[in-house]
Every structure is written in structure tokens, then in C-alpha cells.
Amino acid sequence: xxxxxxxxxxxxxxxxxxxxxxxxxxxxxxxxxxxxxxxxxxxxxxxxxxxxxxxxxxxxxxxxxxxxxxxxxxxxxxxxxxxxxxxxxxxxxxxxxxxxxxxxxxxxxxxxxxxxxxxxxxxxxxxxxxxxxxxxxxxxxxxxxxxxxxxxxxxxxxxxxxxxxxxxxxxxxxxxxxxxxxxxxxxxxxxxxxxxxxx
Amino acid sequence: xxxxxxxxxxxxxxxxxxxxxxxxxxxxxxxxxxxxxxxxxxxxxxxxxxxxxxxxxxxxxxxxxxxxxxxxxxxxxxxxxxxxxxxxxxxxxxxxxxxxxxxxxxxxxxxxxxxxxxxxxxxxxxxxxxxxxxxxxxxxxxxxxxxxxxxxxxxxxxxxxxxxxxxxxxxxxxxxxxxxxxxxxxxxxxxxxxxxxxxxxxxxxxxxxxxxxxx
Numbered sequence: 001x002x003x004x005x006x007x008x009x010x011x012x013x014x015x016x017x018x019x020x021x022x023x024x025x026x027x028x029x030x031x032x033x034x035x036x037x038x039x040x041x042x043x044x045x046x047x048x049x050x051x052x053x054x055x056x057x058x059x060x061x062x063x064x065x066x067x068x069x070x071x072x073x074x075x076x077x078x079x080x081x082x083x084x085x086x087x088x089x090x091x092x093x094x095x096x097x098x099x100x101x102x103x104x105x106x107x108x109x110x111x112x113x114x115x116x117x118x119x120x121x122x123x124x125x126x127x128x129x130x131x132x133x134x135x136x137x138x139x140x141x142x143x144x145x146x147x148x149x150x151x152x153x154x155x156x157x158x159x160x161x162x163x164x165x166x167x168x169x170x171x172x173x174x175x176x177x178x179x180x181x182x183x184x185x186x187x188x189x190x191x192x193x194x195x196x197x198x199x
Numbered sequence: 200x201x202x203x204x205x206x207x208x209x210x211x212x213x214x215x216x217x218x219x220x221x222x223x224x225x226x227x228x229x230x231x232x233x234x235x236x237x238x239x240x241x242x243x244x245x246x247x248x249x250x251x252x253x254x255x256x257x258x259x260x261x262x263x264x265x266x267x268x269x270x271x272x273x274x275x276x277x278x279x280x281x282x283x284x285x286x287x288x289x290x291x292x293x294x295x296x297x298x299x300x301x302x303x304x305x306x307x308x309x310x311x312x313x314x315x316x317x318x319x320x321x322x323x324x325x326x327x328x329x330x331x332x333x334x335x336x337x338x339x340x341x342x343x344x345x346x347x348x349x350x351x352x353x354x355x356x357x358x359x360x361x362x363x364x365x366x367x368x369x370x371x372x373x374x375x376x377x378x379x380x381x382x383x384x385x386x387x388x389x390x391x392x393x394x395x396x397x398x399x400x401x402x403x404x405x406x407x408x409x410x411x412x413x414x
Binding site: 002007008009062066069070072073075078079080081160166167168169171172174175176178179182 | 214217218220221222224225226227228229230237303304305329331
């Protein structure tokens, strides 16, 4: 048996949509259980008073990375078939800034807004309307920004290629980075909590 | 030491596991390393007996004429031979460079060479590296020349053979060949067609339409 299953035609496009739906439900559930259904927790990340977003995200990254690395090492997963989108460095940095601004203002990112809405949060529905409106504006403006959108294409870039390191080394370094970030986050939260008390 | 580990909180234990897996990963290095491969000999021998992975030149000619793009045609010969003539839509990947190429494990790959032996070597290399759909063009370039470019018919052929031959003449012309009638073998020098693509065929370098992906 070889993964990715879809690429090896274990199932067709229709079934893949059903599987995506099931995974999506699971993903939403995990986000909600991780506390990502609350705009307060999400926005607090940007003020460094609650580092939960960083911890959850880094945990997810490290877990997936270890899984993918070892599965491909024992030959279950063909890494080269995993889809990696091209890197368009400047447009993606600009896009990241816009998304970040919306994140701080609205308190959600697109995925978490749906999670929050499913738990009945009213601000989430406003946020979703905003997302929809934004998508509409983007689509209308697309002809004018298409050149920029596809500029500075670096192709398919991965960290091992970029730094010329082995995959195992990158896995190790990212784990170190995550553990360091967890320790720093715990420490930072204690400091911020003390500050809060002294005020 | 044991007590120390037992007294750690759950998340710290997980962090330790992560760290250990990371350290092991450094030693393992690269999952892409394809110098050594493990081969399922039984599976390969069954496939070899069944001949299911052999495509003959007439089939290929039909695929090219139909403009099918769900496979990649790979020329395993050296660059010089490839430049001299290649079967339309083929890309040149010498056997030694097969594993460094951009062939994908989920693609249908059709290999050809001068003859079957070289192609079979390439087939084995790819199969051993877990490529799923690898096929061999039966007879390679030689068969392509004999059956597609320069099909011949003896002067005293039966009517059925003639009907069949007339069809082949059309195919042959499509690929720029010249059908031979009667005893012409060796009497005049056979000229290879120029490797210009018949205009109707799209160049198949992408390996077909990629599946929808991304988010």
C-alpha cells in the first residue's frame, strides 16, 4: 500500500471529496477543542498574553512533520508526490500581512471563523461575510493584479533544498525550534501574567 | 533517572519523545535516498510472466495519433541517438539518469530503447524504486521502424493482408514514413524522417493534466 492514496488512484475524485469532508470535520473539531473557536484567545496571541495559537500550531507542524518523515522513510509515503505550491515570495509576504491584519482586527482566520460560527458565535458570521466580500473584491481586481500575483516565482522550494541540509537534519532543527518556542512561550506567559498582576 | 522521567508532566514527556525522534531523524538523513531499493521479487516475476506491461508499437502509434496525454513516453537511448531520431512525443532520459529525472511514481511511463533488453533494464530500475505504471514498448525503435515508419508487404500478399497494409500506410504517412511494397529490402537506402512533429500532436512533456490539488 502506498500513499498518497489519491495520487495512486486508490479512489477517485468523488470519493476524495467525501474524505476531504470527513477530514475537514475532524480538523474543525480539533481546532475547536484547541480553543481556536474563541476570538479572545486567537487575538491574545498577537499581544503575547496567551501563546496558545503558537503552541497548537507548532505542535501540529511537528507532529505532521515527524509522521511524514518516518512514513516516507519506511516507504509508505512518496514525499515527492505531496503537493507543494510554488513560492511567490513578495506576493505571499504581502498576502501574509493582509491576512495578519484581518486576523488581528477580526479575531479569526478564515478557518477558525467557521469553527466559531459552528459554535454559535455572532461575531464569526460577520467575519465570514467579510471574508466573502473580500473574496469578491479580490476576484474583481484580479485582472489588474495578476502580474504581481505571479511575480517572483521561486518554484517549489522546501527547507532542505533551500538550506542544502538533509531532511533528517531539518526535522531535528524544526523540533528544536518548536521546543525552544514552547519553553519561551511558557516563560513569556508567566512574565505577562506578573505584569498584569502588578498593574 | 527513572524517577526523573516518571515525574515529568505529560507534555514534557511528549517533548522528550519528539526530541528523540528528531535525533534519530538526523541519523536517518534523507528519505529520498534511492541508491538502495528493496524489491518484491514475487510481484515482479508475476508481472514479467504476464506480459501485461508490454505495449506494441501499433498501440503506441494509435495513442500518439489520438493525442493521448495520460502517459509519458521515455527514450532511454543516449542523447546522440535521440537527436538523430525519436518517436514523436518522447522525452530523452538515458537509463543512468532515470532516478534523477522528474518522472512521477504515479505516472504511466512507457519506456523504449533500441530493443527490449535495454528497456527491460530501465523497467526493472523503476519498478524496484516503487514506480507503479511502467511499460515497455515491444521491440523498441527497431519495431517502430519496421512496423510504423517503413511497413512492407510482399507482392503476393493475401487480400486481408492488403487491407491491413492500407491502414498502416496511412499511419506511416502520418509519422513521415514511407511504406515499402514488394522486394525493396536493401535495394535502396531507407531515409529516416526528420524529427519534426506532425502538426496535429501536442508535445507531451507535462505528463498529462495534473490532478486538482492545493487549497
